[in-house]
Amino acid sequence: MSTRVVSDPAYLRHVAGPMHPESPGRLRAIHELFDSTPIHGVERGHARPATKSELTRVHAATHVEHVLSLSGRNAQLDSDTAMSPGSADAALMAAGAAAQLTLEVLNGEVNNGFALVRPPGHHAESDRAMGFCLFNNVAVAAEAALAHGAQRVLVLDWDVHHGNGTQHHFAARRDVLFCSSHQFPFYPGTGAPNEIGHGAGEGYTVNVALPGGMTDADYGAVFHDVFLPRVQRFRPELILISAGFDAHRADPLGGMDVTERGFAAMASAMKSMAEEMCGGKLVLLLEGGYDLDGLAQSVHACTEVLAGARRDEFPSGASTRVREAIAATHAHTASY
Numbered sequence: 249m250s251t252r253v254v255s256d257p258a259y260l261r262h263v264a265g266p267m268h269p270e271s272p273g274r275l276r277a278i279h280e281l282f283d284s285t286p287i288h289g290v291e292r293g294h295a296r297p298a299t300k301s302e303l304t305r306v307h308a309a310t311h312v313e314h315v316l317s318l319s320g321r322n323a324q325l326d327s328d329t330a331m332s333p334g335s336a337d338a339a340l341m342a343a344g345a346a347a348q349l350t351l352e353v354l355n356g357e358v359n360n361g362f363a364l365v366r367p368p369g370h371h372a373e374s375d376r377a378m379g380f381c382l383f384n385n386v387a388v389a390a391e392a393a394l395a396h397g398a399q400r401v402l403v404l405d406w407d408v409h410h411g412n413g414t415q416h417h418f419a420a421r422r423d424v425l426f427c428s429s430h431q432f433p434f435y436p437g438t439g440a441p442n443e444i445g446h447g448a449g450e451g452y453t454v455n456v457a458l459p460g461g462m463t464d465a466d467y468g469a470v471f472h473d474v475f476l477p478r479v480q481r482f483r484p485e486l487i488l489i490s491a492g493f494d495a496h497r498a499d500p501l502g503g504m505d506v507t508e509r510g511f512a513a514m515a516s517a518m519k520s521m522a523e524e525m526c527g528g529k530l531v532l533l534l535e536g537g538y539d540l541d542g543l544a545q546s547v548h549a550c551t552e553v554l555a556g557a558r559r560d561e562f563p564s565g566a567s568t569r570v571r572e573a574i575a576a577t578h579a580h581t582a583s584y
Contacts, residue, residue, distance in 0.1 A: 251287075251555040254349050254360040255279070258341045259366045261280055261401075268330065269501060269538040270367065270380040277365060277540040278337035278547050282418045285548065289555040291395065291497070293352070295345035297337070298388060305391040306384050308375045315382050316379055323526025325377045339367055339382035345390035346385040346533050353529050354393050354486055360522070360530040361555045363389075364547070366533040370411035371436060373434060379436055384413045386490045390424055393486050399423060402484035404475065405430070406467075406514055407492025407535045408502035410439030414490065420447040425454070425482045429470050430458030431495070440525055441576040442473050444584070448475050451584030454478055456577045459569050460503035462495070464510030466570035468562025471517050475572050478581070479521055486529045487522045489515075493537030493546040501538050508542065512549040512560035530554070 259271040282290075298329040303312045319336035342365035349361045369386055371379030390401045402425045403418070405411040415438065418424040430439050445453035456470050479487075493511060494505035515532070522530040532550060537543035550560040 249359045250289050250291045250354065250451060251551065252291050252293040252349060252358040253364060253551060254345045254361065255364040256341050256345065258334065258338045262338035262367055263332040264330040264380065273540055274537065274543055275364060275366060277544040281544040281548050287552055287555050289376065290551060291543055293349060295341045297340040297346050298347060299346035302388055303343060303383060306374065306387045311375050311415055315377065327530065329377045329380055335382065342367060342369065343385050343388045345382040346389040350389040350393050350488065350531050351396055353531050354396060354398060359528050361534045362551050362554060364534050366534065369403060370407060370414045370535050372413045373416060378413065379409065381413065386488055387414050387417045389488055389531065389533065398485045400482060400484045402479055402482060402487045403490065404487065404518065405490035406495065407490055408495040408504055409435050409492065409536060411490055412436045412438040415443065415453055418449065419445045419453055420449040422448050422452045425452050425484065427454040427475050429456045429467065429476065430457060431460055442580050444580050451581065454577065454581055456573055458573050462503055462570060463505045464507055464513060465563045465565040466567055467506060467510055467514060469566035469570050469574060471514065471562065472490050474577055476517065476521060483525055485526050487518055487526065489518060489532045491532040491533045491550065492535035493543045496539055496542035496546060498539040498542040499537065508546040508549045509560055511546040512553050512558060513562045515550040515553040516559045517544035
């Protein structure tokens with residue numbers, strides 16, 4: 249079996265504005281690198297639109313209807329989230345591709361995959377668009393997996409911004425473990441280490457709130473000391489990654505110092521965990537990342553990891569500052 253990469257021309261027709269960082273150029277840069285440097289064992293998949301039932305497992309029907317009602321129009325949904333005439337179709341195809349690829353991996357049709365979609369999704373709340381995001385693609389994918397028999401799904405978010413929409417959707421649930429590493433304090437203002445879920449979901453949200461400037465080695469400490477032990481206790485049947493690349497050292501919106509090798513090490517760690525826990529069932533879904541070269545190189549490196557063409561290890565030398573952030577997370581999650 250192979251690694252499946254899914255994208256669609258519809259994603260290029262979502263244009264949030266002439267100077268907006270979440271631009272069609274992001275996917276063009278990725279596809280140009282994939283075309284010039286193919287990866288053995290990678291096949292192209294096909295996107296499809298999300299169904300209404302898939303969307304309303306996550307979003308209020310009023311929100312879904314509002315977004316779809318704006319098809320063919322320009323609209324400003326909040327200060328940084330805009331729609332063009334092609335945006336509603338792109339959002340439908342992004343959520344649908346996320347769900348479809350997840351089900352293909354869950355059912356064993358392919359080993360793993362990468363949904364190269366836009367607009368991104370992890371900021372979208374149940375009832376509103378937010379932070380460049382219209383529908384919450386990873387939440388739609390997780391719910392699709394649960395509806396088709398999965399009992400425990402891990403959603404890990406390494407975007408530099410906290411995935412507020414994903415966390416809020418699953419905060420009272422224990423069938424989804426949500427883990428996030430993100431810059432803090434930073435947009436959107438959520439993701440403090442004391443946010444651990446509530447009710448039945450208490451302890452099933454894990455936030456590592458990081459200061460700026462974190463390196464590959466610092467992220468290695470987060471994975472080895474926080475994420476991997478918690479994932480081993482949870483024993484997921486499927487792993488979904490909200491794969492944002494705005495922690496890259498060249499990114500204009502983030503403030504981190506991660507390289508493409510660091511992202512490949514993150515993907516390598518999660519691929520190993522997927523192989524140990526759930527037969528290798530792993531799906532990456534594109535979130536942020538706004539330096540075009542850094543984004544393309546990082547996505548390509550992670551796809552090489554998925555396809556078995558490379559495996560990266562984190563370097564040593566984690567900082568005192570990341571140890572303090574890890575300690576803050578452990579203070580709230582150690583009993584889980």
